[in-house]
Amino acid sequence: MSELYYLLQKSCMSKKLKYEDVKEYINRYGYELLEDTYISNGKNMKILDSDGYLYSVTFGNFKDYMENCHKKFDIVNNFNPYSIHNINNFIQSFGYNTIVLDNEYCHGSKYKLNLLCECGETFKASWDKIRNRGKMVCPRCLRTRESYNEKKVRQVLSDSHINFIQEKREYINHDTYVVFDFYLPEYRTVIEVNGEQHYHPVTFGGISLKKAVEKFNKQVIMDEKKDKYCSNNNINLIKIPYWEFKKGNKYIERINNIIRED
Numbered sequence: 550m551s552e553l554y555y556l557l558q559k560s561c562m563s564k565k566l567k568y569e570d571v572k573e574y575i576n577r578y579g580y581e582l583l584e585d586t587y588i589s590n591g592k593n594m595k596i597l598d599s600d601g602y603l604y605s606v607t608f609g610n611f612k613d614y615m616e617n618c619h620k621k622f623d624i625v626n627n628f629n630p631y632s633i634h635n636i637n638n639f640i641q642s643f644g645y646n647t648i649v650l651d652n653e654y655c656h657g658s659k660y661k662l663n664l665l666c667e668c669g670e671t672f673k674a675s676w677d678k679i680r681n682r683g684k685m686v687c688p689r690c691l692r693t694r695e696s697y698n699e700k701k702v703r704q705v706l707s708d709s710h711i712n713f714i715q716e717k718r719e720y721i722n723h724d725t726y727v728v729f730d731f732y733l734p735e736y737r738t739v740i741e742v743n744g745e746q747h748y749h750p751v752t753f754g755g756i757s758l759k760k761a762v763e764k765f766n767k768q769v770i771m772d773e774k775k776d777k778y779c780s781n782n783n784i785n786l787i788k789i790p791y792w793e794f795k796k797g798n799k800y801i802e803r804i805n806n807i808i809r810e811d
């Protein structure tokens with residue numbers, strides 16, 4: 550294999566590995582060593598992967614795993630002391646601000662963890678349920694997810710004293726219509742609050758991938774109808790994607806821009 554590998558083999562046979570060599574070896578597999586020293590082959594070390602997940606492994610196990618298993622470590626299991634950190638990281642990677650309230654993960658993947666939803670509600674969900682993306686927000690937010698973000702938009706519009714019609718229905722022809730989340734008559738503007746399902750198939754609530762794809766395809770057609778309606782009728786269409794509700798107050802800025810540009 551590599552020069553480094555031989556170096557490691559050699560140093561294994563002689564005496565202790567050098568810190569720099571261990572660090573470089575770990576790096577080579579896409580992980581980062583988060584220790585200042587290297588003690589021994591059998592001592593657990595904290596390592597980080599490129600997706601922000603943490604692991605605790607001995608150098609012996611790391612080498613073994615990388616060279617023989619050719620796969621990634623489990624981000625969550627009873628032996629990983631950073632499991633809770635990793636679950637939070639997993640949830641955040643999907644754009645949710647829900648956090649795990651438990652301090653340690655030690656009862657297995659079916660055990661119900663306590664979580665604090667981004668809306669402020671607490672709820673319970675197992676790692677199995679979180680992992681299959683069914684339960685990253687509380688049951689109420691899961692049911693009314695769209696309206697939760699819509700509520701935020703409604704609040705900003707009200708606070709800014711902007712006239713709006715919510716759930717505005719517009720007929721495309723005599724039997725087909727589209728429903729816009731918000732219509733601002735004075736600005737001839739529509740605001741669409743777009744959840745994740747507008748951008749890719751989502752298996753929320755445990756629906757099958759096939760169903761999710763079908764739903765997504767319908768969504769794309771519906772969104773195209775809305776685009777067409779707005780351009781044909783000279784209506785300004787503002788789409789606020791779900792991620793703009795996650796970090797900072799991007800969505801507020803977007804609403805303020807409508808007023809400013811007028």
Ligand SMILES: [Zn+2]
Pocket residue numbers: 666667668669670686687688689690691
């Ligand atoms: Zn919630």
